[in-house]
Every structure is written in structure tokens, then in C-alpha cells.
Amino acid sequence: MNQNSFKIEGMTCSACANRVERAVKKLDGVEESNVNFATETLSVKFDETKVDVAKIEETVVKAGYFVRKDMRDYTFKVEGMTCSACANRVERVTKKIDGVESANVNFATEKLTVRIDAEKVRYSDIKAVIDKAGYKLIKEEEQVNEGSKKKDESKLLLNRFIFSLIFTVPLLIISMGHMVGMPLPSIIDPMKSPLNFALVQLALTIPVMVAGYKFYKIGYKNLFKLSPNMDSLIAIGTSAAVAYGFFAIYKILNGETHYAMHLYFESAVVILTLITLGKYLEAVSKGKTSEAIKKLMGLAPKTATIIKDGKELSIPIDEVIVGDVILVKPGEKLPVDGEIIEGSTSIDESMLTGESIPVEKNIGNTVIGASINKSGFIKYKATKVGKDTALAQIVKLVEEAQGTKAPIAKMADIIAAYFVPTVIGLAIIATIGWLIAGETTVFALSIFISVLVIACPCALGLATPTAIMVGTGKGAENGVLIKGGEALETTYKIDTIVFDKTGTITEGKPKVTDIICQGIKEEEVLALAASAEKGSEHPLGEAIVKEAEHKNLELKKIEDFKAVPGHGIEVTIEGKDILLGNKKLMIENNIDIESLHAESDKLAAEGKTPMYIAINNKLSGIIAVADTVKENSKAAIEELKKMNVKVAMITGDNKKTAEAIAKLVGIDMVLAEVLPEDKANEVKKLQEKNRKVAMVGDGINDAPALVQADVGIAIGSGTDVAIESADIVLMKSDLKDVVTAIRLSKATIKNIKENLFWAFGYNVLGIPVAMGVLHIFGGPLLNPMIAAAAMSFSSVSVLLNALRLKRFR
Numbered sequence: 001m002n003q004n005s006f007k008i009e010g011m012t013c014s015a016c017a018n019r020v021e022r023a024v025k026k027l028d029g030v031e032e033s034n035v036n037f038a039t040e041t042l043s044v045k046f047d048e049t050k051v052d053v054a055k056i057e058e059t060v061v062k063a064g065y066f067v068r069k070d071m072r073d074y075t076f077k078v079e080g081m082t083c084s085a086c087a088n089r090v091e092r093v094t095k096k097i098d099g100v101e102s103a104n105v106n107f108a109t110e111k112l113t114v115r116i117d118a119e120k121v122r123y124s125d126i127k128a129v130i131d132k133a134g135y136k137l138i139k140e141e142e143q144v145n146e147g148s149k150k151k152d153e154s155k156l157l158l159n160r161f162i163f164s165l166i167f168t169v170p171l172l173i174i175s176m177g178h179m180v181g182m183p184l185p186s187i188i189d190p191m192k193s194p195l196n197f198a199l200v201q202l203a204l205t206i207p208v209m210v211a212g213y214k215f216y217k218i219g220y221k222n223l224f225k226l227s228p229n230m231d232s233l234i235a236i237g238t239s240a241a242v243a244y245g246f247f248a249i250y251k252i253l254n255g256e257t258h259y260a261m262h263l264y265f266e267s268a269v270v271i272l273t274l275i276t277l278g279k280y281l282e283a284v285s286k287g288k289t290s291e292a293i294k295k296l297m298g299l300a301p302k303t304a305t306i307i308k309d310g311k312e313l314s315i316p317i318d319e320v321i322v323g324d325v326i327l328v329k330p331g332e333k334l335p336v337d338g339e340i341i342e343g344s345t346s347i348d349e350s351m352l353t354g355e356s357i358p359v360e361k362n363i364g365n366t367v368i369g370a371s372i373n374k375s376g377f378i379k380y381k382a383t384k385v386g387k388d389t390a391l392a393q394i395v396k397l398v399e400e401a402q403g404t405k406a407p408i409a410k411m412a413d414i415i416a417a418y419f420v421p422t423v424i425g426l427a428i429i430a431t432i433g434w435l436i437a438g439e440t441t442v443f444a445l446s447i448f449i450s451v452l453v454i455a456c457p458c459a460l461g462l463a464t465p466t467a468i469m470v471g472t473g474k475g476a477e478n479g480v481l482i483k484g485g486e487a488l489e490t491t492y493k494i495d496t497i498v499f500d501k502t503g504t505i506t507e508g509k510p511k512v513t514d515i516i517c518q519g520i521k522e523e524e525v526l527a528l529a530a531s532a533e534k535g536s537e538h539p540l541g542e543a544i545v546k547e548a549e550h551k552n553l554e555l556k557k558i559e560d561f562k563a564v565p566g567h568g569i570e571v572t573i574e575g576k577d578i579l580l581g582n583k584k585l586m587i588e589n590n591i592d593i594e595s596l597h598a599e600s601d602k603l604a605a606e607g608k609t610p611m612y613i614a615i616n617n618k619l620s621g622i623i624a625v626a627d628t629v630k631e632n633s634k635a636a637i638e639e640l641k642k643m644n645v646k647v648a649m650i651t652g653d654n655k656k657t658a659e660a661i662a663k664l665v666g667i668d669m670v671l672a673e674v675l676p677e678d679k680a681n682e683v684k685k686l687q688e689k690n691r692k693v694a695m696v697g698d699g700i701n702d703a704p705a706l707v708q709a710d711v712g713i714a715i716g717s718g719t720d721v722a723i724e725s726a727d728i729v730l731m732k733s734d735l736k737d738v739v740t741a742i743r744l745s746k747a748t749i750k751n752i753k754e755n756l757f758w759a760f761g762y763n764v765l766g767i768p769v770a771m772g773v774l775h776i777f778g779g780p781l782l783n784p785m786i787a788a789a790a791m792s793f794s795s796v797s798v799l800l801n802a803l804r805l806k807r808f809r
Helices: 012-024 052-063 084-095 125-130 147-181 194-211 213-224 230-253 257-262 265-289 291-297 390-403 407-436 441-455 459-479 485-491 500-507 522-533 539-550 583-588 594-605 633-641 655-665 678-688 700-708 720-725 734-768 784-807
Strands: 002-009 030-036 041-046 067-070 071-079 101-107 111-119 136-138 303-308 311-314 325-329 335-342 344-347 359-361 378-384 478-484 495-500 509-519 558-566 568-573 576-580 609-615 619-628 646-650 668-669 693-695 711-713 728-730
Touching: 002 378, 012 030, 012 052, 012 700, 041 052, 052 067, 052 390, 071 125, 084 101, 084 111, 084 125, 084 213, 084 230, 111 125, 111 265, 125 136, 147 265, 194 213, 194 230, 194 257, 194 265, 230 257, 230 265, 230 325, 230 407, 230 441, 265 441, 265 784, 359 390, 407 441, 407 485, 407 711, 407 734, 441 734, 441 784, 459 478, 459 485, 459 734, 459 784, 478 485, 478 734, 485 711, 485 734, 495 500, 495 678, 495 700, 500 646, 500 655, 509 522, 509 539, 509 594, 522 539, 522 558, 522 568, 522 576, 522 609, 522 619, 539 619, 558 734, 576 583, 576 678, 583 609, 594 609, 594 619, 633 646, 633 734, 646 655, 646 678, 655 668, 678 693, 678 700, 693 700, 700 711, 734 784
Parallel strands: 495 646, 495 693, 646 668, 693 711, 711 728
Antiparallel strands: 002 041, 002 067, 030 041, 071 111, 071 136, 101 111, 303 311, 303 325, 325 378, 335 378, 344 359, 478 728, 509 619, 558 568, 568 576, 576 609, 609 619
């Protein structure tokens, strides 16, 4: 019997508690069900073989309540993984913990990303399980010197390789030199002193085995836990070669000197040396894949100059707090995010946005930490420090993206999980098969070692994460933040893009262009409209307020205000009932707009948005507002069309205005007069036609559509809600970056497919050759040493292919 408790939401009285209790009690396998209404807790005693936690939770939901979970995401460093089989093992054992919703291990970054129910799972639970599996879990705060640790690791591997090479070269000369006519001293000549010949080889083998002790320690440990990995294959293969060497020495001691010609010490040593070289090259390449993150993290300056009690103080960046006044001189980097309170300058924000042209900044403008002050002398107030700065958020975003898996990676994971046991099985079958066929023990042993050593799940495990790391890092360099492997993989399939109009295709800074009145003065119409819109945050409303301020008009006091989403506003000013908004608002309130119908159509045809104003249920005029199209909108849309992507525009604007803007930028499909809440439905309609849809937007009202789309793309200058809801964030407000995102996605997925092809192809061809299939037809046998070189090359070639993405432009 299992005992479990659940936090229940939505209960308003004890009758609710009884309802939950009864519903759960009815489940087959539930022995006890008790609800404590005061603590909102359901305690259940149940038989796990008949009912599970998911079924209990489903029953609570069906009864009309919710199971509250404190779901949290964490990323940990995992030490001790040597190949993708290890990564799969860590993932499997973590997923088995009750309360772990998902667990992903990125073998390339050695990071474990988990989503857990914080009420059920603690860090210590995950650590215990991973320690038991033979690996080491490290908390985020313990990952301080990760970069230097990586350097130490590659340096250690290089030293190990050089040390192994010192013994390997003489061993190869002694064991194989005589075959190519190299003379050996008579004291170790196999014909004159076979025992010395064998013992010298053994003496040179032992130091290399000691240097590579980790292969044996990790390999056998995992083998005994019935979870063999790459190290297990190397450990078994080289141990078999050395064990046979001991057997040969025993035979030589007993007078069977011909065994001196059947020693396998050099195979074991060359395999260990070549694989150490492969691991070193792998570590160096892996270091390069995460360069983007290192570059980003290294952007922020180490100190800040603050003004305290009228004095300039230089303090470490970690000690800056919100509200500090920071002084930045020309040429210096800004330490944290903030708002300028004194001075003006131009700032280079290319490190975050990819935009090379410096941005002019004045008092009241926001500035980003790690950007460079080009010309002026400024003081600014810190608004975001530490983990809250834009740079820290971007680093976090990129790290999270690199910790996720693309759906394409899951296939490789499944194969890698069964790979090593299969290889061991094939090695044993091939060995027995050749012995039955009448071949010698030496021949069969060579086959056994070759099969174990040539197999490489590392290439499979590295194929996807390395490409995703380089791809997302390259995106960050270009101001395109891709939030994960899934977004990256879906983006290349996009065939339809829906752009929001205001702030996305257009600048989102509209201006009043025309005022048409009937029976009232122009200033009066503008003053009433601006007074009404003062309480609104709509961009069109802001344009009217700015125009009134520009003309120095006095704004009146509002007595009543009501926003009608997607239509306009209703207000009362000085006893007058005023309606200000689109045609729909007028029709709904039975206002006759026929008298200004022709003027309205003319303005709309010019790409302007006509806003009607009615006073006391009588039409008084039209205020036309126009928004300028962004510089690169037309070019970006042309590029997308060349890529055979269908482009649509969505807006709450009237049809004629929307069509005028669409015509200007070359969009054929226009979805006009769409209410904010209906944007997601319009995206859904396109998806129902089997289209892969991306939505590009910048406002709060775009968030549902961004979530509904297959890929949500937020403009970086937009709201936090839009950015939070999106899969891709464009740091510049440039639509050309939508093209960059799609091209980067296509390049990354192509790279992943190439990597998987080579990784699979290598194993599919290599293993049968190692098993001796070619030899059956009179072809060559694969020497175990060549097998080791091929295995090391396979991992390195996959990493080098992924690094080609760094050349993406």
C-alpha cells in the first residue's frame, strides 16, 4: 500500500471536501481517502498495482477541482559521464523519482535539466539517485569555475595522452618493428629471447593502463550495474587483450615459444592512447561549442563607478544595488541596466541586439548593462542588477535552450540506450561464430576486441546537442534568441507567418494626420479626444494626446471612463457622453456615420486609421492617425516570399487601412478588424488547414496568439508578456531577423541530420567490418588499433561538423 497527499484547489466549503473524498474513494484500489478542508489536503492510501497517482489527480479534476503542484525547473551539472549511454542512464534514473515531471540530459554541456514538483522532490533526492548511479551532481552555485575546470580537464587529457604516447611508441617498435625489418637487440628479440620480448611489452603496457584507469573504473562499475557504456566496451576489449597476453606469457614459460608472436599488448595500449587523444579533441571541441555563452558572460565589466555622498566610488559589479547612481565615461561599458538621469550619449548595443549602429540616448531613456558608451558622459540610476539584468536573462535563456532536446534527438537517445548491450552481444556472437568456423583463438579475440572498440554511441549522443548549442549560440550573437531545441526544429518547417501590424510591421508610433469636423471646431474635437484618450494606453490614443500637447491644448477632466476592447472608448467629460473609436463602436451605439463615409474611405485607402468621435450620440468628426512602416519590413517580407513562406498580416484596424499597409509591404493575405482575443483563433484556423504557422508580435494582446502558433516570435522591443510567451525573441525590432531565425533553424537541422547520418552510417558500416563480414568474402580484417582510431575520429568529426555552424551568416 502506498500513502500520498495532494494539495487541492477550488474547494469553497466542507461539501466540496466531501465531494473530492467520495470521488477518490470510488476508485478501484483506493483503501482510504481523507480531505482536510482547513489545510486543503487530500490524503490517499492506495494499491499501486490497481491505481496510480495520475488516475487520482484526473479524478479530482473531473470532480471540478485542481491538484496544486509547486512545479519548478532546475539545471544541474553532472560529472562522470563519459558517453551518451551515461547521459541516458542519468536521465532514466532521474525520471523514475516520484515528483519528477521531466528530465533532460545534454551530454555536450554535461547538464541535467529537471522539472519537479517541489513539494515531493528535493535536491537531496535527485543527488542520492545520481550518486547511486555512479555520477556526481553539482548545484548551480557550485559551478563557479566551470570554464577553468573545462580547461583543466582538457589539459589533464592532453598530459595523459602524452604520457601514454611515451610508452606506446617504443611498444609499437618492439612488437611490430621486426615485421618491417627493424633490428631488435638480442636481449628482446622474439626469436632469441621470447620471454623477455613478452615481459618488456607487459612492462610498457602497465603504465598506460594505469593512466587510463578511469576507463576501467567507470566501465566495469557500469557493467556490473547492468548499464554498460562506452567505457565498458573499451575496458572489456583492452582487458581481454591484456588477459590473453598473460596467458601467452604463461605458455612461453612452459616452453611454447611461438606464443611470443601472438601477443596483443600493443593493441590494448594503442586503443587506450588513441581513445585518450579522441577524448582530448572532443573536450577541446566541446569547449568551442559553448563559446557563445562564455562570450556573453564575459561582456559585463567587473567593476562599476557609483556616486555616493557626492564622491565617485569604484565597487565590484556584484555590490551594485537597485537605485545606485552610476557614472559612465566615453568608451566604458555599462555595468547594469538602468535609466539615464543626467547627460546624453550614443550607445553601442550590438553585443545584445546585433545592431551595429549606436543608439542615441537621452535623460529618461533606458540603458542595458554590458553595452558600450560611445560618446557622452552619463549618470544613470540602476534599475536591474545581478540575475535580473537583460544580459543575465539572455545568458539564462540561451543556457536553458541548450539544455533542451529537439524531437529529432529522442530517436538517437532511444538507439543509444540499447546500443552498448547490443554491441557486447554482437562481439560475443562474432567471436563464437569464428571459433565454430575453425579459426584460432587469436583470430577470434581480434574480432572480439575490434567489434567492442569500433562501436561508438558518443557520436550519436553528441550529434544533436552540439549542433543545438552552436545554433542557439550563433542566434544569440545575431540578436535572435531561440528558447529551445523544439522551437529550433519547428521553425524550419514553417510555411506561413502571421505578422501583427502595429509595432511589428509598422513603427508603432502613429501620428495624427487629419482632423475632419462637422458642427464643431477642430481644437475642440482634438481637446475632447485627447482628454478621453489620456486614460488609455492604446498607441493610436497616445498619438492623439501627443498632438494635443504639441498644440498646447488644455485637457479636460474625465468623469467616467470605459474601454471597449477592439472598438474604442466611452467617456463622460463635462456632462457630455463621448464615443471615440472605430466604425464598429459607432454601429453598436446606433450612431449615423453616413455623412463622413466618403472621407473615412479616402483616409483608409491612404493607409490611415480613421477614428470616429461622437458627442451625445451625434457624429462630430474623424481624427485620422497613421503609423509609419518600419524600414526593413518590405525587404524582409520579400525574402520570406522567396523562401516560399506565405505571409499574412493581422490587425484590429479597419480593412481598407490594413490593405493599404499590406500593399505597401507586399503582403497578400490580410486579416483585418480582428479583436485582440480573436487573434489566437485566426492562427488556429490557419493551422486547421495543415499549415505550420509562426506568429510575430510585440504586445500583450499578441500573447495568446504567440502561444497558439507553432512558433511564437516576439519583437524584443515588445512587452515582457509577449517575450515570455514566445519561442523566439528578436532583440532588434527588425523583421529581417525573422528570415535569420528561419535560415539558422534550417542550417542547424541540416547539420543535425548530417551528424546523425555520419554517426549511424559509421556504426552500420563499421561494426559488420569489425565482425569480419568482409573477411568471409576474402576481404581484409579490421585491426583493433585501426578500429580505435576510427572510433575516436567518429566523435571528433561530428563535433567538427557542428562547429561549421559558427560560419553561419
